[in-house]
Amino acid sequence: MSDTERPEVYRTPLGPEQFGIVAKPLTPFERLYNQDWLRKLFVLVVIAALWEIYARWLDNELLVPTFSATARALAQGIASGVIPARALLSVKMLLMGFAAGVSLAAVLTFFAINTRIGTDFLETMTAMFNPLPAIALLPLALIWFGLGAGSLVFVLVHSVLWAVALNTHAGFRSVSHTHRMVGQNYGLRGIGFVARILIPAAFPSILAGLKIGWAFAWRTLIAAELVFGTTSGQGGLGWYIFEAKNLLDIPEVFAGLLSIILIGLFIENVVFRLIEVNTVRRWGMQS
């Protein structure tokens, strides 16, 4: 028999104290390259450098001012307090519209998951209004709500509501059946069930909806300010760009655009990222 030719082997495994350190440190370059923010900063620096080179080569401040001129205009604008004041106005308006849109979306989706007619209502409304650009509603809004915050909030709600509602609803419907049964097992019902099971379980989709809604709102607001500059009494960043263009102060136009971009980067990379790191990433629902 072949078993007799092959003796059984017994060994005692070594304890962990027998091993040295089994990890090797990374090189400084690898460690730097592993930093997300550093890689992103590098991309930004390259873009700025290309911009500067092209603008210097073109040498026409009315078409494309250099990066350094734009940066100077931005610094001056910030120092004089004009840009921060305008940005604050825009952001305030934005937050108002965003909050109203999200609350409405919450109410709509709550009915949509609890009743079938609510689902039909949400689906039909989203299909009708989601493709409709918010700006197209602004002339009507101006007639209904007059020149001022009311009409701006109205178009902002329109731009936020459908994106957020659609994503949230889709997220709720994809919550795993086991999680639902676990929640019911605890005796949760109605609002408690939505707040403590559905919302956290659907949080990746909800967050995606909030991001899209935020971007839509930003665009709508700036466009509205550009087209109907003084709707909010005192203008925001869009109005700042519009005024600068009228004065042919092109570096200031670029400074206005740059501040919109900077605010966008801040919201995306700091605010939403912090939320992500503390929720969906920590819970292992998103890598």
Place this chain on the structure above:
Amino acid sequence: MTNSSQTPLVEVRGVTLQYKTREHLVTATYRVDFSVRKSDRFVLLGPSGCGKSTLLKAVGGYLRPIEGEIRLNGHEVIKPGPDRMMVFQEFDQLLPWKTVVQNVMFPLVTSGKHTSRSARGKALDLIAKVNLSKFADSYPHILSGGMKQRVAIARGMAMEPDVLLMDEPFAALDALTRVRMQDELLALWDETRFTVIFVTHSIPEAIKIGNRILLLSPHPGQVKAEINSVPRGQDRSTASAELEHKIHKMLFADEIEEAAHV
């Protein structure tokens, strides 16, 4: 038999269960009767398609029988509730947005049984019982499948439910972990003598875990036998093997019968 400790805790009388799929109305069980006493380790055993999981979900209150009734402590079961804690087969039953200890605490606090401080103490106690103290503050996604099931068991037991409902909790585990989990479950039972209804399709698992076994036939599920398992604590290997053979024969006979019908 008239002893008060032997009156049934869960009583299932003539229960017929149906559920709808897209194309069919499926009868999962047909007029099933059984009763579970306090501190029973009651096993529902049968091949797939015998409606054992559906039956367990009905006891959990997730679906209502179209005929017959299910009573818990004399009250009819009509909806899910924390007096019957479920342990599911799926590893995703823990809420990913809560740490291990928060997962165990959550039902204690929501049901109003405990304040969050006393719930934490209780949760840590049970987590220690299932040997997971080291992971109390970890999120579920870093745990292995067996660890997740242990947390789910701790969560179920922390509530001190009237009955713990386990739906093939070890089915998705590897064979070695499975044996260890079975031993741990029995050790926990020795400590607290909880009542459990346990669904499985493994005959050896049924014999090892249960003290009473309900054997179901498939399509639709009907009671085939309700038998006592081999008593624990003595040398069980021969008796277990005999019982396993007996159960196997009963299930196998069923298959032949079924083949004859086709």
